[in-house]
Amino acid sequence: MRGDCICGEIAFEIVGSLPKLYQCHCSLCRKQSGSSSNTGLIVAAENFRWLKGQDKVSSYVKETGFRSDFCSLCGSVVPNPFRDKPYVWVPAGALDDSEPLEIVAHICLASKASWDHQIPAELACFEDMPTLTELITLVHGRS
Numbered sequence: 810m811r812g813d814c815i816c817g818e819i820a821f822e823i824v825g826s827l828p829k830l831y832q833c834h835c836s837l838c839r840k841q842s843g844s845s846s847n848t849g850l851i852v853a854a855e856n857f858r859w860l861k862g863q864d865k866v867s868s869y870v871k872e873t874g875f876r877s878d879f880c881s882l883c884g885s886v887v888p889n890p891f892r893d894k895p896y897v898w899v900p901a902g903a904l905d906d907s908e909p910l911e912i913v914a915h916i917c918l919a920s921k922a923s924w925d926h927q928i929p930a931e932l933a934c935f936e937d938m939p940t941l942t943e944l945i946t947l948v949h950g951r952s
Contacts, residue, residue: 810822810908811823812904813903814882814903815884815885816882816883818882819863819866821887823856823899824857824858827852827908827910828949829914829948830901830948831849831850831916831944831947832846832849832915833849833916833917833938834916834920834921834922834925835916835917835938836920837871838917839922841877842900845921845927847900848900848902849898849899850948851891851897851945852888853897854895865881866879866880866881867881877889885903886902887903894941896945913947913948914934914935915932916938917937919936
């Protein structure tokens, strides 16, 4: 599956089986996405590659470790390394809509927006951030 930024100067590809999606409802993800949550997937680093424009990626990192990478030309959020793990966080909105993807979890619900009422009860729900290991296991379907 491929993806890119709004202006098309940055492009990337994910190979292999795609993990499932999660939505984070924390205030940082809401601000980053401009919406009620930020939908993303966590891809094994060996299954991710830049096709072009990696030199146009700018980064902002908070002292807490929250990281936002974006196109320096159009401002679109783009993939970034997932902390110190061998994974890459990919914003689902940057993907070409060519394959069906499934949301399996909602995280950081304790800090969701007061107007956010669309949380399906049948999915995994976490009031706070699960451990990184727990989240990776959940989206990759491993037990």
